[in-house]
Amino acid sequence: MKGCLLFVLNTHMPFVRNAAQPHSEEENWLFEAITESYIPLIEALSGLVRDGARFRITISLTPCLVAQLADPLLQQRYLGYLEDRVRLAEREMARLGGRPDFLRLAQMYHQHFVRCRRVFAHWNHDLTAAFAFLRDAGCVELLTSAATHAYLPLWTLYPRAARLQIQLGLQQHQAVFGERPQGFWLPECGFAPCCGRSPGIDELLQEEGIRYTFLNANGILNGHPRPRFGVHAPVHSPHGVVAFGRDWGIHDLVWLEDKGYPGDPCYLDGDRDIGYELELEQVAPFTHIDRPAGTGIKYHRGKRAGGGAYDPDAAFRRCDAHAQHFFHWCQERVQALQAWMGRKPVLVAMFDTEHFGHWWREGPTWLELVLRKLVYDQQTVELVTASDYLRQYPVNQEVTPSLSSWGYQGYSESWLMGRNHWLYPRLYRAIERLDEFDAAAGIAEEALRLARQQYLRELLLAQSSDFAFMMWRESSRQYAEERVRGHVENMEAIYAQLRRGEFDRAWLGALQEQNNIFSTQMAENFL
Amino acid sequence: MNEYPDRAYFLPKDPHWTFIWWHVSPETVERVGLEGGFDPLQAQWTLRIHDVTDILFDDTNSHFHFDVDISPEIDHWYLEIWAADRNYCAQAGFKTAAGRFHPAVTSNTICLPRDGPSASNEESWTTLT
Numbered sequence: 001m002k003g004c005l006l007f008v009l010n011t012h013m014p015f016v017r018n019a020a021q022p023h024s025e026e027e028n029w030l031f032e033a034i035t036e037s038y039i040p041l042i043e044a045l046s047g048l049v050r051d052g053a054r055f056r057i058t059i060s061l062t063p064c065l066v067a068q069l070a071d072p073l074l075q076q077r078y079l080g081y082l083e084d085r086v087r088l089a090e091r092e093m094a095r096l097g098g099r100p101d102f103l104r105l106a107q108m109y110h111q112h113f114v115r116c117r118r119v120f121a122h123w124n125h126d127l128t129a130a131f132a133f134l135r136d137a138g139c140v141e142l143l144t145s146a147a148t149h150a151y152l153p154l155w156t157l158y159p160r161a162a163r164l165q166i167q168l169g170l171q172q173h174q175a176v177f178g179e180r181p182q183g184f185w186l187p188e189c190g191f192a193p194c195c196g197r198s199p200g201i202d203e204l205l206q207e208e209g210i211r212y213t214f215l216n217a218n219g220i221l222n223g224h225p226r227p228r229f230g231v232h233a234p235v236h237s238p239h240g241v242v243a244f245g246r247d248w249g250i251h252d253l254v255w256l257e258d259k260g261y262p263g264d265p266c267y268l269d270g271d272r273d274i275g276y277e278l279e280l281e282q283v284a285p286f287t288h289i290d291r292p293a294g295t296g297i298k299y300h301r302g303k304r305a306g307g308g309a310y311d312p313d314a315a316f317r318r319c320d321a322h323a324q325h326f327f328h329w330c331q332e333r334v335q336a337l338q339a340w341m342g343r344k345p346v347l348v349a350m351f352d353t354e355h356f357g358h359w360w361r362e363g364p365t366w367l368e369l370v371l372r373k374l375v376y377d378q379q380t381v382e383l384v385t386a387s388d389y390l391r392q393y394p395v396n397q398e399v400t401p402s403l404s405s406w407g408y409q410g411y412s413e414s415w416l417m418g419r420n421h422w423l424y425p426r427l428y429r430a431i432e433r434l435d436e437f438d439a440a441a442g443i444a445e446e447a448l449r450l451a452r453q454q455y456l457r458e459l460l461l462a463q464s465s466d467f468a469f470m471m472w473r474e475s476s477r478q479y480a481e482e483r484v485r486g487h488v489e490n491m492e493a494i495y496a497q498l499r500r501g502e503f504d505r506a507w508l509g510a511l512q513e514q515n516n517i518f519s520t521q522m523a524e525n526f527l
Numbered sequence: 528m529n530e531y532p533d534r535a536y537f538l539p540k541d542p543h544w545t546f547i548w549w550h551v552s553p554e555t556v557e558r559v560g561l562e563g564g565f566d567p568l569q570a571q572w573t574l575r576i577h578d579v580t581d582i583l584f585d586d587t588n589s590h591f592h593f594d595v596d597i598s599p600e601i602d603h604w605y606l607e608i609w610a611a612d613r614n615y616c617a618q619a620g621f622k623t624a625a626g627r628f629h630p631a632v633t634s635n636t637i638c639l640p641r642d643g644p645s646a647s648n649e650e651s652w653t654t655l656t
């Protein structure tokens with residue numbers, strides 16, 4: 001083997017559970033991701049395991065996603081979502097009976113929804129078990145991340161808050177998957193070195209025994225001193241955490257619509273959902289939403305192909321060609337790099353899992369084809385995890401990585417700008433008020449414990465990078481603002497009760513029922 | 528949560544852009560005026576940005592500083608800083624007609640990232656233990 005390819009799939013969903021409101025558009029984000037990405041990925045990787053393919057891939061599962069995958073209410077609601085989709089596909093098969101090109105697509109969706117129901121049942125409705133199976137099969141290395149996907153460079157000003165995000169993630173991973181991961185996915189690849197009273201994020205990870213993480217390319221390339229091998233070998237941070245850097249060539253091929261594979265005209269046009277194209281009364285009985293909303297059923301190929309009926313067979317052939325192209329591209333790249341470096345380079349391919357399936361429908365098929373080709377058809381590129389690579393190359397250059405993220409322009413712009421900066425002073429103040437819970441006296445211990453736990457939950461949920469990002473993108477901005485303001489108001493109310501020395505236990509109980517994340521970890525570890 | 532203590536938060540966005548948020552209570556405004564012997568209503572609200580790279584800042588020893596006049600009605604500012612890869616802190620306060628600056632609140636220190644590759648190619652290598 002001449003070099004290594006390290007796939008990392010970041011699997012994340014903000015906490016969209018809303019116990020008080022079934023059929024919310026936001027819960028559908030989770031259900032769409034399960035249907036279009038998680039189950040297809042689990043099926044693809046399980047198929048490889050069944051065939052005895054010796055592949056290696058890394059999957060990070062963020063704690064807020066794991067909490068929702070394991071949540072009985074959401075599991076029940078997902079079954080209802082699938083039932084509605086099966087019925088909608090049946091209705092579509094009846095509606096499209098006279099149009100064979102479209103009828104076969106309705107049949108394709110029907111089969112897919114039925115298959116999702118079968119896979120979901122196979123794992124007893126808890127997909128965390130499927131990921132544990134893939135880990136136990138020796139093919140997948142699982143990582144965790146910050147509890148609610150907080151963008152950590154903006155929280156290290158309050159190290160206690162950043163530590164809580166990291167510690168809770170590790171504790172949940174231990175509880176669900178029975179092991180403490182060696183690696184940690186930094187939300188948005190957000191990294192900041194030590195500065196003033198703010199510890200470096202590598203220091204926070206090192207405190208918890210984490211050995212490696214992943215950064216955007218500029219975090220490595222602008223590190224100090226200059227990394228000799230660029231992003232093609234990991235670096236040792238000042239606190240001994242190893243950082244791997246993202247390969248931009250792979251990013252462009254696999255991510256970009258204009259330059260890369262996903263924009264091919266043979267592929268499905270993900271924007272043309274029948275939920276937005278049919279009359280509302282034709283769709284609302286299945287979505288239970290009184291305005292146009294996504295259904296997951298789309299019939300047209302890419303705009304550049306004229307938008308005719310999608311042809312799954314043509315798309316598969318194109319997918320195979322793209323997998324072949326990627327396979328050769330990686331071979332050529334590692335051969336060239338190996339000749340220059342004198343050691344095996346590592347190409348780090350980092351993506352959101354939702355890219356494969358939800359955003360690029362053919363993505364799971366492409367990934368499976370790539371893995372099969374790499375396992376069976378060549379001896380140049382070795383599929384590895386970070387642990388595998390570090391076993392081969394434990395000696396690496398000491399470099400202090402730079403402030404960086406995989407967001408817009410490589411820094412903090414997406415999470416700190418005119419539409420979202422208001423949340424930081426409010427939440428910083430909320431963090432400072434935690435000290436007053438610690439110092440509280442004369443309050444019944446049980447009530448204080450419950451109040452503090454709920455205060456922490458509200459704080460953690462408000463810290464999610466997703467909300468600041470939605471405000472920046474002006475996509476679901478109103479929802480994001482309402483969520484953050486709601487969590488801040490809940491903290492204000494709990495704090496006011498603390499100041500009065502008396503808690504409203506019924507209200508706190510109802511709030512805990514609504515925002516129930518990390519109940520086990522809270523009860524066991526924090527007060 | 529309107530009861531903020533005096534605070535100034537200084538956050539880096541990228542190698543050249545920063546965000547500053549501050550809150551100074553009316554009591555602090557009055558105290559700074561009394562201690563400095565000036566009328567805050569007649570003084571100019573000012574942000575003073577200090578280069579504090581590699582020093583323990585004591586209000587007076589920054590490598591250099593520059594000032595930005597601000598309106599008393601605002602509580603935040605986005606500020607471009609020309610020199611990346613340096614450490615800075617910000618003070619919100621008053622500048623009197625005589626040109627003397629009286630800080631009311633001092634921020635945390637930020638470290639602006641480098642805006643390109645490091646000039647240093649000194650190498651040391653470590654074994655992961």
